[in-house]
Amino acid sequence: MAQPTFRRFWIRILPDGSALPQFDPETGKYCGFESYPGQVAQIIFMAITPSLAEKIQANGDRAEPSQLPTLTFDILPGTKADFHRAGSLRLEPMHVCGFCEAEFAPELDTCPRCLAKNRWYCGACDALVENPIIDQKARQVRCPVCEATIPRGLRGIRRIGDFAEEKHFTHYVLTIGGERHIILDYKRR
């Protein structure tokens, strides 16, 4: 179950000067939806502060403080403005180490914390084999030392497991008078 991690939040300023924030600054409660039926004078995007992030998390949402710049969009009276948030859920493959439970990128064969990796064991040599013969057609993994005499299969010793991590990204889409603005919730490197 993945939730978006908020690093900036919006404040909607109404024509009478009142403000409708996405998160209540006192309690951190998620109180705003992206769409608002009435006229809006301004939308401000502000970085989540450390104290607000704590309050938001206490309410069950996910947030982390950031130093993203404040963005202000003025909406002139009579101008059509559409505003919504876009969510993106990715199933990212990951490795997990069976020894130390470190989670790491699938490109790595070896656990970066404890150096564990999947190995092959030869019972005849009573040794771990570094460079086994992988015969994909015969679906066999054999010992290169024994191959010259009596070919022998190897036993896999699996120490690295696989799982998919859900990663949730979000950004805002604000269209004012036909002009589209994408407001990211993270800093592009």
Add this chain to the structure above:
Amino acid sequence: MAETATIYRLYGSSGAKQSLAGIVGRFCTQDGIPGLNNPCKIPASGVYHSFWVTDCLGITGDFNQVRDIYIHGDEGFAEDWGLDSANGGGLFVGVKDTGDNGLPIDVTLHGSNEYAQAGGTVGTDGYAIDNVSNGHPAYRSLTTKKVDFDTCSADAPLRIDSGPYTDDFYSKAWVLQLWTVPTSTYGAKSPKTVIATYNIF
């Protein structure tokens, strides 16, 4: 609370939903979470198919409306997995002739339930999505039936469900199937990513 989103895979005759969080959604030749059992085979001739998989997006939380659900991949499935797309191998997704490409899976939410359990010869070959007799009932009689999932990129995602939904929901489902040919390569494959996107109001 803001929304919580999860991708589910449907199994069995009734389409029981299993979250894919924390596990690996492998393609295989059985209907069920496979682990390392019943992997896809390389045929001596012709084409072998994985059992098709039926996935959907589930969203709960506080929102006015969710709509415009699309999926895309990180591209290069056929190349990275050595499926030999030039000779018919590849990862395919079921498509409709018009409207949403997703499969209605809930009468209340979508108006009908077109889920179909995957079938075939366990351990060897699944029914092709587009097979006219035992393919997927929701796609096999259509004009296009399926497209190469590698064409569903971030710039051209596939629309699964236009919605809208105003309360907790499961989206329409997408149906994926892996095809292997004699020139496809054996062995474990590198991990790849599927991304579901949506607009929330």
